Amino acid sequence: MAETKYDRGSALSIFKSDRAEDLVALAIALGLAFLVVAFIGS
């Protein structure tokens, strides 16, 4: 997939920067961790 196909993000990511992608990954992981703690017994 060529870089020029997308006017946003890159060939490897839909996000405009690594930081933005990291933040979304962090939000997903922390959100899931919270859900696991909230709904699943230890």
Add this chain to the structure above:
Amino acid sequence: MVYTKKTPMTFILGVIMLVYGLTVRSGVLDALLKQSGQIKNSDEMIYMALTAGVIGIVVGLWQMIGSAGEGQMDYYLSTVGGALFILFVAFFVKWWFAPEIKVFSKYVGKIDWMGGKYFHKIFGLNYIVLGIITGILIVNTTGVPKWAENGVRLSRLGLKSGVILLGTLYSFAELTKLLGVSIVLIGIFVLGSVWMVLWLGSRKKIPNSMAGVLSAGMGVCGVSATVAAAPVVVAKSTEIAYTIGTILLWGVFMMFLFPLIGNALELSYAQFGAWAGTGILNSAQVAGAALSYQPDGIETLKVAEVFNITRVLFLPIIVLWLAIWYVKRESTGEKVDIGKVIIGKFPLFVLGFIILFALASTGIFYPANHYKGKYFDNTKVKESKMMTDAQVAKLKSEVDKVEDLDHKGAMSRLIENRKVMSEKDDAHIRTLVLKKKVLSKDVRKILKKAHKAVRHTSKRVKKFRQLIVWFFAFGLIGLGMQITFSSIKQAGGQPLVIGTIVGTIKAAASLAVIYFLTDFAFLS
């Protein structure tokens, strides 16, 4: 630019997934699932397939009927088709392809000339390897469909989320099992390997991104380290896959070679465990080599696993190092501000790994002393799980057959208290369960029951593992879909050569150190 494609494919994928989920729920596939050992995953199949199916149908209908204009909604919703495409392949690989390979491998039987192991174990034909291969096959044969291309770019997000969640599986309690000397030893070999790959990489003139990602994989441990280091050195998908391939291939040979050398040098179990945990890179292959060296006990495996875990804890240091190294290598003469690099380049998702590791260490998710989701607690043993008088009598009749004083002591305390009394005793009991030549089948069965009574599985660990597996499956299949044969050819053979040189030096040097440091018994 409008990203949404007018295609029925997202809708069709949604319908297929929904139908699959409903079919599993109806029980029609039970016989097949039992045959492949996947019946235990039927709940997972139902909720994942139904959820993905509903999303696919809703978004697919909008893609077909709605009129997409340029904007956020168009951009992000256009990724759903690609995400479902990867997920569809992931369902196939994880629930059908990998299990059927395992069934076939067991049907073929253990291969004598390959050390008496199943071929799927030797070649590590699990969902990780098969997922990447499937992705590569798709892109190089039919190609990724146009409507899925935008969504395939979500794969790195999946990998990053997986690495962050990986932090939940480790804790400081694991570190307390190590003494200073072991941490120093592992640190030297991890940092030494990274340095050596970077040095050789610059001499052989391979791209900085390739050298960077290969150094993390060769130094720390395989897939997770490779994924974690990739963004800071701006690695291409091909370079990531190349690194994973090199590590796995290296591990296959070492799984055979390590036990042969260990036996020739008459290494103790603890010595061999330390060596395998340092010299072999992939966790499953470390376990394979340890079990092959000591099939009737767990001392080797325990030491190997402790060494293996410790390597993962060096991950943030390596990522930081590579971030600085990469910026320095790519800069054209100007002075590099290290503070700025750390703030600007250190990936937040590795910080996320550290945050979840710290949270796991507090015991917020599960008892901090767990290992692989299981933890020791003899206060929770129910009366029904305590040993009966008849079982105690049976153990008493055979306790004198045990010669090892530690093992005998653990068994005597078990007889006295009707339950396993400490984590150390539990390790001795687990070893006794494997002593077929010493104890009768009935006694070993009683010991196994006593061991199970004090080992508890955390449901949360199970859930975290499940999430990590899916994020990695999603990410690696998507990664495979970005790798063309021409890009592999372009990477050339140099990385494989460098990986082999560094791996050999690391294995030989760690063997030399461990051979002269005989006192690793504190870990067993």
